[in-house]
Amino acid sequence: MELQQLRYVIAVAETNNFTRAAERCRVVQSALSHQIAGLERELGARLFERTSRRVRLTPAGEAFLPAARECLEAADRARAEVAAASGEVRGRLAVGAIPTVAAVNLPVALRDYRRRYPRVQITLASAGSEDLIERVRRGDVDVAFLGLPPRAEPKGVQSRRLGGGELVAVVTQDHHLTENEVDLRSLEDEPFIDFRVGAAGRAQSDEAFAAAGVQREVPFEVSSAEFMVDLVRQGLGVGMLPAAYAPRFSDLRMIRLRDAPTRVEHLIWDSRPTPAATAFLELIRADHEG
Template sequence: MRYVVAVAETSNFTRAAERCLVVQSALSHQIARLERELGARLFDRTSRRVRLTPAGEAFLPAARQALDAAERARDEVAAAAGEIRGRLAIGAIPTVVAVDLPAALKEFHLRHPRVRITLRSGASEWLAEQVRQGALDVAFLGLPVGARPKGVRGRELARGELVAVVAPAHPLATGRDVDLHRLADEPFVDFPPGTAARAQTDEAFAAAGARREVAFEITTVDFMAGLIRQGLGVGMLPAAFAPELPGLSVLRVRDAPARMEHLIWSGFPSSPAAAAFLSTVNGGAEAAPADY
């Protein structure tokens, strides 16, 4: 099953064999043996490409689950003996500020050096879905106040307001604060519609009865900051995060929208590595078992 997953992910028998640290002939032999046992071909092979057959498409998710279960069993045995190991997959929005995530990952790595840590950045909706599917163990989200991700467990981390960010040469940069009606006169740089980050500002402008133009829809904070520095538009970011972006002027918004940061994890029992990480970010305490 491990060989099948490797070939499916690399679309190449040679690269799959290199990943699995075996010679290609041994990998090919074992997959052929498995296909005989199953009575179906798992791959269509040509001189140029390798792709899954319909039988292979059906087999792959179950194979991954079986491999994950086997790895989880080994990790549980190791944890019972006092050693935390295995995989820890974390997701985070780019603007997380409630937790010093790099410092938390460093502390966790020093405590549990045998855990393989991966980190993925993305929008809150995508991260929540990845946790629901089991692709991520935990994730840090930013949502409008009152919004809750479904199908996961989690807890609220911190609430904060958004601030306006403009280029230093922008006329608004000479002031200390601004309201949404004044900001509505400016072209905006914002995240795409349908994301939680966009919903925060859309809902605030709607509540204030103000209409704005979003001229630039982007997916990364760095790109947003670059456009704003060039004077192409204004933006709104979490107050605790905005000062980390050099070359921008920050203004308090008098009727500012607010957001809540959340830490979420799977509704299934956590792996030893995930449980240990949740304990780390909770200061050694067990994570509150809240269902969203």
């Protein structure tokens, strides 16, 4: 069994097509088919069912695929560890972040990291905090930036706090509330645009309103800060955004809150970071502490 054979199996499984898999792997289709056939003979089982219309995994193929991925990941990690021992950082780095991360200038950090470690392949995924925690647990993401309510802590991962900050209300420039600073009770009768119930971005606001004894209506639930801002621009309600993030929307007006919701940003990672992830963590630590 060779690593190249595992790569071919994964490519066919992901494309459901031998021709497209061969194009992805940059080999002729006959060579790819020959290698997979040889692996099937070695295993004593068919990995794919082939028809004139489609290719799909057999039960044996379904069982083989996760182990094949683990083998390739282990091989990639072994190469990265050897390179790191020689003073070279390479491999892959998967970063995850909430869209409203503010404690770190993430675009600048990624630029600096890429300049310093050009042989590392970087990917970035944007998602909610709960999703990112799960992705780091599974190993799909190496490091991630979260925003959680003050009393919440990410579980099942390594983490460090990057800092906290208050939320502000964002409204249109011609909104009837003219004050620049109010308390939450002043917003009791306003319709709100916020994240879905249960999301970390929603929990920090809900907790603050509950502590203030204020009930609010949230007729518009969104999955991104950008969509929230789009709805605020149409005068559909009041949005809640981190004070460090909201100023980028210069066409909206910020209203500071005397009893503002707060959040804490966290950096999380797996208990066994790769050399590429370790280098990124060190860069963030140096930048943040500096």
